Amino acid sequence: MLAFIFRRLAQSIVVLWIVYTCTFWLLMATPGDPFVGQKQPPPAVIAALKARYGLNDPWKAYLQYPVEVILHGDMGPTISYSNWSVAAVIKNSLPVSMALGALALLIAMWLGTAAGILGAVFRRRWPDHLITVGSLAAISIPNFILGSVLLIIFAVDTSLLPSGGWGTLQQLILPATTLALAYLAIVARLMRTSTMDVLHSDYIRTAKAKGNSSMRIISAHAAPNASLPVLAFLGPAAAGVLTGSFVVEKLFAVPGMGDVFVNACLDKDIPLVLGITMVYTVILILMNLLADIACAMADPRVAISG
Amino acid sequence: MRKTLLFPSILFLALFAACYWISAGSTPRRGAIVFCQDGQIHTLDPAKMTYLQDIRVAQALWEGLAQYAPHTLKPIPGQAKSWSISKNGLVYRFYLKPNARWSNGQPVTSRDFLFEWKRVLHPHTGSGYVFLYFHIAGAQKYFNSIAAHPHHHLPFSTVGIKAPNRHTLVVTLTHPCPYFLDLMAFPPFFPLDYRVMQHFRENEDGQTGYNPIWTRPPHLVTNGAYRLTDWRFHQFLELTPNPYYDQRSQVHCPLLKIVNYQDSTAAFLAYQSGVIDVVGFVPNSLGPALVRQEKAGLRHDVHVTPVFGTMFLDLNCQKGVLKNRLIREALDMAIDRRALVRHVVRMPTIPVHVLIPPNTIPGYRSPKGVGFNVAEARRLLAQAGYPGGRGMKPLRYLVVAGYPLMMPLAEAIGAMWQKNLGVRIHIISEEGKIFHEECLHGRFDVAGDGWYGDYPDPSTWLDLFLTGNPNNMSHYQSPMYDRLLQKASQQPSARARFHLMHQAEAFLVDQAFPAIPLFQVPDGMVYNRAKIGGIKPNTRLLTLLKYIHRR
Numbered sequence: 001m002l003a004f005i006f007r008r009l010a011q012s013i014v015v016l017w018i019v020y021t022c023t024f025w026l027l028m029a030t031p032g033d034p035f036v037g038q039k040q041p042p043p044a045v046i047a048a049l050k051a052r053y054g055l056n057d058p059w060k061a062y063l064q065y066p067v068e069v070i071l072h073g074d075m076g077p078t079i080s081y082s083n084w085s086v087a088a089v090i091k092n093s094l095p096v097s098m099a100l101g102a103l104a105l106l107i108a109m110w111l112g113t114a115a116g117i118l119g120a121v122f123r124r125r126w127p128d129h130l131i132t133v134g135s136l137a138a139i140s141i142p143n144f145i146l147g148s149v150l151l152i153i154f155a156v157d158t159s160l161l162p163s164g165g166w167g168t169l170q171q172l173i174l175p176a177t178t179l180a181l182a183y184l185a186i187v188a189r190l191m192r193t194s195t196m197d198v199l200h201s202d203y204i205r206t207a208k209a210k211g212n213s214s215m216r217i218i219s220a221h222a223a224p225n226a227s228l229p230v231l232a233f234l235g236p237a238a239a240g241v242l243t244g245s246f247v248v249e250k251l252f253a254v255p256g257m258g259d260v261f262v263n264a265c266l267d268k269d270i271p272l273v274l275g276i277t278m279v280y281t282v283i284l285i286l287m288n289l290l291a292d293i294a295c296a297m298a299d300p301r302v303a304i305s306g
Numbered sequence: 307m308r309k310t311l312l313f314p315s316i317l318f319l320a321l322f323a324a325c326y327w328i329s330a331g332s333t334p335r336r337g338a339i340v341f342c343q344d345g346q347i348h349t350l351d352p353a354k355m356t357y358l359q360d361i362r363v364a365q366a367l368w369e370g371l372a373q374y375a376p377h378t379l380k381p382i383p384g385q386a387k388s389w390s391i392s393k394n395g396l397v398y399r400f401y402l403k404p405n406a407r408w409s410n411g412q413p414v415t416s417r418d419f420l421f422e423w424k425r426v427l428h429p430h431t432g433s434g435y436v437f438l439y440f441h442i443a444g445a446q447k448y449f450n451s452i453a454a455h456p457h458h459h460l461p462f463s464t465v466g467i468k469a470p471n472r473h474t475l476v477v478t479l480t481h482p483c484p485y486f487l488d489l490m491a492f493p494p495f496f497p498l499d500y501r502v503m504q505h506f507r508e509n510e511d512g513q514t515g516y517n518p519i520w521t522r523p524p525h526l527v528t529n530g531a532y533r534l535t536d537w538r539f540h541q542f543l544e545l546t547p548n549p550y551y552d553q554r555s556q557v558h559c560p561l562l563k564i565v566n567y568q569d570s571t572a573a574f575l576a577y578q579s580g581v582i583d584v585v586g587f588v589p590n591s592l593g594p595a596l597v598r599q600e601k602a603g604l605r606h607d608v609h610v611t612p613v614f615g616t617m618f619l620d621l622n623c624q625k626g627v628l629k630n631r632l633i634r635e636a637l638d639m640a641i642d643r644r645a646l647v648r649h650v651v652r653m654p655t656i657p658v659h660v661l662i663p664p665n666t667i668p669g670y671r672s673p674k675g676v677g678f679n680v681a682e683a684r685r686l687l688a689q690a691g692y693p694g695g696r697g698m699k700p701l702r703y704l705v706v707a708g709y710p711l712m713m714p715l716a717e718a719i720g721a722m723w724q725k726n727l728g729v730r731i732h733i734i735s736e737e738g739k740i741f742h743e744e745c746l747h748g749r750f751d752v753a754g755d756g757w758y759g760d761y762p763d764p765s766t767w768l769d770l771f772l773t774g775n776p777n778n779m780s781h782y783q784s785p786m787y788d789r790l791l792q793k794a795s796q797q798p799s800a801r802a803r804f805h806l807m808h809q810a811e812a813f814l815v816d817q818a819f820p821a822i823p824l825f826q827v828p829d830g831m832v833y834n835r836a837k838i839g840g841i842k843p844n845t846r847l848l849t850l851l852k853y854i855h856r857r
Contacts, residue, residue, distance in 0.1 A: 031740050031743065032739035032740040033739060033742070033743045033746075034739060036739060036742040036743055036746060037356065037434075037738075037739075038356065038357075038738075038742075039356040039434050039435075039777060040434075040742075040746075040776035040777045041432065041433065041434040041435075041436065041776065042436060042437060042449075042776055043776065044429040044449070044450070044453035045429050045432050045433065045434070045436060047429070047453070048429040048430045048431075048432060048453070049432045052430065052432070052515075077518050080348060081346070081347075081348055081539070082348075082349050082351070082354065082432075083349050083350055083351060083519075083521040084518070084522075084539055085518070085519075088522075088539065089539055092329075092538055092539035092541070093539060093540060094325075095324075095325035095326075095328040096325070096329045096541075098321055098322075098325040099321075099322050099325035099326040102318040102319070102321040102322035102325065103318075103322050105314075105318045106315065106319060106322065109311060109318070110311075110315070113311065151575070155575060155579060156575065156578070162576070162579060162581060163572060163575035163576050163578075163579055163581070164567070164572050164575070164576060165565075165567075165576060165581055166329065166330065167330050172326075223310075224310050227311055228310065230310075230311070231310055231311065231314065234314050238314075238318075242321075249568075250569050250572075251572065252572065253567040253569065253572040253576065255538070255539070255540040255541040259540070259568055260539075260540060263346075263568075266708075266737050266738065266739070267739060268739045290317075294313050294314065298310045298313075
C-alpha cells in the first residue's frame with residue numbers, strides 16, 4: 001500500500017509539471033494585456049509593473065514561479081488585486097468553496113444512496129419511477145436554472161431563506177442544495193443499478209434462506225457491496241465540487257474559488273490563474289488517490305499493488 | 307454500507323466543519339450598516355487605486371490635506387487646519403492640524419505626506435494617477451528620470467514639494483491649477499505613516515518596494531474617519547470608527563460593512579431581503595424597472611441622477627476609413643440621442659452632443675455641438691465619396707463584454723447608421739482586457755467607451771484627446787488642440803482658462819469629431835431614506851461614508 005502511494009505521488013509530480021507548463025504557455029498565447037484597464041497609467045508605469053511581475057521575459061517567469069512556490073510557498077502578488085498574494089487569495093476563497101462542496105457532497109452521498117436503494121427495492125413501482133424521473137430531471141436541468149427556481153421560491157416569494165452571501169448556516173442551504181442535486185441524481189442512479197445487481201447474487205439468496213429480515217438483508221448485506229461504485233465516483237466528484245462551482249457561487253453570491261478563478265481568467269491574472277489551476281490539480285490527484293485507497297479498504301477484491 | 311461510506315462521511319463532515327469555521331465572518335453588530343458596492347476592491351493602496359469602489363473606501367479610511375464638504379463637495383480643511391495660496395496661484399502652503407493622529411495614536415506629520423508623495427512619483431509603485439502630480443514643479447522630470455535611469459536619477463529635492471517643519475508643507479506648481487485643492491482630497495495625495503511603512507520595506511530587483519500585506523488588517527494604519535478591522539477577499543471589509551480621528555464626533559456608524567456581489571441581481575435580492583442596507587449603484591439590468599416603480603409611487607428608495615460621466619463612441623482617427631473627418635461628422639449627425647435614451651437606456655438622463663456633462667462644472671459653459679441632422683449627414687458622407695454608404699466596408703464596432711447596456715446600444719446605433727446613412731457595422735464583443743488592448747493598438751473603427759470625471763475641471767475630459775495621452779483611445783492627434791490646452795493651462799485667471807477650454811471642447815465636438823458623445827451616464831443608489839441618513843447621491847458619485855448613519 002505504501003509503495004503504491006509513493007508511486008502515485010511521484011507520478012503526480014510529472015502531472016503537475018505538465019499541467020503547469022500547458023497552463024502557462026496557453027496563458028501567454030491568449031490575447032489581452034493584464035496591465036491595461038479602464039484608466040491607462042503612463043507607459044513607464046506599465047513597464048515597471050511588467051518588470052515587477054517578471055512578465056517582460058516569459059521564460060524567466062516560467063522558471064521563476066515554481067522556485068517562488070518552493071522557497072516561499074507562494075507565487076507572489078496577484079495582478080488585479082495587488083494587495084493579495086496568490087496564496088492569500090486561495091487561503092481566503094478555497095475554504096468557502098470547500099465548505100460548500102463538502103456539504104453538497106454529504107447531501108448527495110446520503111440522500112442519493114438512500115434514493116438508489118429505495119429505487120432498487122421498489123423496482124418498477126411508483127417510488128422507483130419517481131426516483132428515475134426525478135434523477136433524470138436533476139441531471140438534465142442546468143444548475144443555474146435550478147438555482148434560480150429555488151431562489152424565487154424560497155428567497156423571493158416566501159422569504160424563508162436568505163438569497164445569498166456567506167457567514168450563516170441558513171445562507172448555505174440553497175447553494176448547497178443546488179450544487180448537490182445533480183450529484184445526488186448520479187449517486188442515486190449508480191446506487192440503484194448496483195443494488196439491483198447485488199440483490200440478484202447468491203449470497204443474498206443465502207441470507208434470505210437463513211431467515212433474515214429484508215431490512216437487515218439490505219442494510220447489512222446488499223448496501224455495503226452496492227455502494228462501491230458510489231465510493232469510486234466520490235473521488236472525481238469531490239475534486240469537482242470542492243474547488244467551487246462558478247455558476248452556483250455567482251448565483252448565490254458565495255465568495256468561493258470558482259468565482260475567483262473565472263474572474264482571474266477574464267482579467268488575465270497570470271499568477272492567480274496558475275496558482276488556482278495547480279491547487280485544483282493537487283486536489284484532483286489527492287481525491288482520486290483517496291478514492292482508490294478507500295475502495296481497497298472497503299473491498300478486499302480490489303487489490304492495490306505498486 | 308456503514309463501513310463503506312463511513313470514511314468519506316467523516317472526511318467530508320470534518321472538511322465542512324473546518325472550512326466553514328475558517329471562512330465564516332462575525333455576525334454584524336447593532337447599528338451596523340451594510341453597504342454594497344459595484345465591483346470588488348482592487349487595492350487599498352491609495353497610490354495605486356483607480357476604481358470608484360476603491361476610492362470610496364479610501365475616503366472613509368484616510369483623510370488628505372483637504373476633504374470634501376458633505377453637500378457642496380467643495381474642498382474644506384482636512385488634515386490641514388488651513389492653507390494659503392500665493393498671489394500667482396503657484397505656491398500652496400499647508401498647515402497641518404497639531405492634533406491629527408494615525409489610527410495607532412501617532413501624530414500625522416508633514417513627513418508622512420512627503421514619504422507617500424515621493425512613493426507615488428516612483429514608476430515602480432505603479433500609480434495610475436501619477437499624471438495628477440505633474441502640476442507640481444519638477445515632478446514630471448523626476449518621474450521620467452527614474453523611468454529612464456532607475457539608479458542615477460534626479461534627486462527628490464528637485465521636485466516642488468518641501469516640508470520646512472513637522473506641520474508645514476509647501477507645494478510649488480508649474481502652472482496655476484484651480485482644482486489643486488480638490489486633488490488634496492483625492493486618494494493619490496493621501497499620506498501614509500512612514501514609520502509603519504518601514505516595517506514592510508523590501509528590496510525588489512534593486513528597487514525599494516513594500517510587502518503588499520501592509521494594506522491588510524491588522525497592519526493597515528490610517529488617519530481618516532474609520533480604521534480597517536477585517537478584510538476577507540471577495541467577501542467584505544469591516545470598518546470601525548478610528549478612535550484617534552480628530553473629528554470623531556462626526557462619525558456615527560459603529561460598524562460599516564462593505565460588501566460586493568458579483569451578480570447585481572443577487573445584490574438587489576439581498577437588499578430586498580434586508581441583508582444589505584445600501585446598494586451603492588443602480589443595477590443596469592434592473593434600473594429601468596426600478597425607475598418605473600419609483601415613478602408609479604410603488605417604491606421610494608431609488609435615487610437615480612445623471613452623473614459626472616459621459617458615454618461616447620471612440621472613432622479611430624489613425625487607421626481605416628474614419629481617418630476622414632467628414633465621415634466622422636456624418637456618423638455623429640446620424641445618431642438620434644433622444645431615441646437612444648428613451649428606448650435603450652430607459653433611465654432618467656440627458657442626451658448630450660458635448661463631452662463634458664453640461665452644467666456640472668460651475669463657471670464653465672458648454673459648446674453646442676452638432677445636432678441630429680440626417681440630410682446633412684448624408685451630404686457629408688457623399689462628399690467623402692460614399693454616397694448612401696456605397697463602397698464602404700462594414701465598420702468594426704468594438705464593445706466590452708459584461709456591461710449589459712453596451713450591446714443594445716451598439717445594435718441601436720448600428721440600425722440608425724444603416725437606416726440614415728446606409729453604413730453597416732460589424733459588432734465585436736470582447737472581454738475587458740482584450741477590449742482595451744484592441745483599443746490601444748487601434749484595431750477598431752468604433753468603440754463604445756465612457757469616462758467619469760475625476761475632479762471638477764474640464765481638463766479631466768479634454769486631456770483625453772491630447773496627443774500621446776495613454777487614455778486617448780481615438781488616437782486623435784492635433785497640434786492645434788494640444789497648443790490650445792497648453793495655453794489654457796498657463797492662464798492665471800479662471801475665466802480666461804475656462805474660455806480657452808470652451809474653445810477646445812467646441813473644436814472637438816464641432817470640427818474634429820474624435821468621439822461621438824451620446825448621453826450623460828445615469829447612476830445613483832438604492833436605500834431607504836427613513837432608515838439610513840448622512841449620504842446623498844451626487845453627480846460625482848462621491849459617497850462620503852464618514853457621515854453615513856442609521857436613523
